[in-house]
Amino acid sequence: MKRITIEDVAAAAGVSRQTVSRAMNDKGEISPETKERVLKAIQDLGYQPNRLAQGMVTQRTKTVGLVMPDITNLFFPEVSRGVQDASRLHDYNVLLCNTDDRPEEEIRVLHSLAAQRVDGIFMIGSVADDPTLTRFADSYSPIVMLNRFFAHPNVSLIIVDNERGAFLAVEHLIAQGHRTIGMLAASIFSRSLVRRVRGYEEALKHYGIAVDRRLIVGETPILQGGYNAMQELMRAHPEVTAVFTYNDLMGLGAMRAVRDLGKRVPEDIALIGFDNIGMASMATPSLSSIHVDKYAIGQKAMNRILDMLDRPDDSFATIEVGVELIQRESTG
Amino acid sequence: MKRITIEDVAAAAGVSRQTVSRAMNDKGEISPETKERVLKAIQDLGYQPNRLAQGMVTQRTKTVGLVMPDITNLFFPEVSRGVQDASRLHDYNVLLCNTDDRPEEEIRVLHSLAAQRVDGIFMIGSVADDPTLTRFADSYSPIVMLNRFFAHPNVSLIIVDNERGAFLAVEHLIAQGHRTIGMLAASIFSRSLVRRVRGYEEALKHYGIAVDRRLIVGETPILQGGYNAMQELMRAHPEVTAVFTYNDLMGLGAMRAVRDLGKRVPEDIALIGFDNIGMASMATPSLSSIHVDKYAIGQKAMNRILDMLDRPDDSFATIEVGVELIQRESTG
DNA sequence: TTGTACGCGTTATCAA
């Protein structure tokens, strides 16, 4: 069980530690013969440099942290894959942390990652308050945040065009002839929420429909939350003929609720979600949605972290992520 | 941006490094006054010990590796949450790696985790061959594997009762009056697959129904795979009235396929899946399934790793995980 | 009760 070190390799190859290091990182001159001899010893012994030790001296751990509310929420696994696939290409590993939208937990996790000296952090659904986050960012970089405004030299932003997405969704419902359109909103406060609600309202206004706040029901943005919110909305406002949901999970939960109340989608109620998770296309009826390239978001975040690492003094523009209307059966 | 070290704290408190260390780990004697003074300095400076350095000397990184085929597959996020919640309680972090069921990638990832000196590894859906894995396990521990037999002192096993689950599923279909029952199997070879197919066959035999291998269609065990396999099966064997799918993802894909061929679930075709992922209950119709406590699997795996770390010389019994039939609309 | 010195495994600096 004893791990082999660079010293073992040096002994086997009859050279010094330093020469072994040179052979691996091929910087500094080294004769082809010795290099080959060392490489062979490495091969024979199955030696792998200790990343901790490397990290100590290089101040690079080749590890990044990924902080999100809950990997169990279908939006995040795809983002996570994007991060991980991109990180693998650069020999990075990813530490994954869930916060359940709890600010204290988010802060705890952040400090834990800092203690582990990750090279960068990607935060999704950040819920901590600005001052606390600022203090953290002051002492740590680089950080990439998704869907949250945060002006700080060590922080880079990725913003999805949530407002436009919501507008497209509601515009689509209106185009289908709907006039009384509800919304299932998230009970977790976030920038995404604010923008999606605004997009919803803007679309209504744009087409001359009065906004009725009572048609907006807030709930946990998961399947069950969508289910509950939809039941509530339909009971209180049977006149609603179409509903835009904060995300697809709520949309799918809502679909189930509609059915359990003896109504049909889209005949009685049209539904459109947001995010376009894989399940949306497979549902019956399939769920219309606003497509967001989650995988690409993950990739971009990781690459941005690498860029920031490469050029610590540069400032980087916010990355804008477009959206697209995906029309399916749930909106007729 | 310069990180503060234990030395800074010592200077601030007017003591030596050692005293600071003592104050934190409260072992060894230390006067209450100095301890308090040190703790205050730590607080003031916002000092956090460098985990890399700690790891170097303690040979413990407080980090575990979680290796799985694809976090995007709905089964794994829940397991992942179980691992992470349990690990958090012990101040551990989790490195997540996807292998896409590729043996080379699995091996690469394993070595990467070893290089990072994780304290333990949890492998799900391991696809590497036995000799390679044995060689790795020889030099590394502890390892926990899910649903794969592997006799090795450094490896602990968690086994789901797949055969019984499959038996229950098919028995249920038979109880509903079905006699021509197909199966959508995974095209990825694994112990789970073998056992689920066996359970399917055993149930048929047990109730005096001849096994017809042509009714077993293999495909990728995801939504799209289920969709494709179901189309194929229904075209080739329209006489089939019920189908047991390797997992819920395939079941949900199959449900969609049935509908796209103009048939209904469960009137024309009954469907039952495996795993009982969250989406199963929300589908329309809701999908019957075999419940597996994924979250508990993750928790148990993490705790087993900790136990193995505590008592390296003990041998540990395989953890058996039970299953349960969940009857829903898709089977009438 | 407190401080000194060494070692963990690696890379970087400098001298040979």
Add this chain to the structure above:
DNA sequence: TTGATAACGCGTACAA
């Protein structure tokens, strides 16, 4: 081209 030596930040015997 190669090797000795000093960091990196911490825990821990041992000495004071």
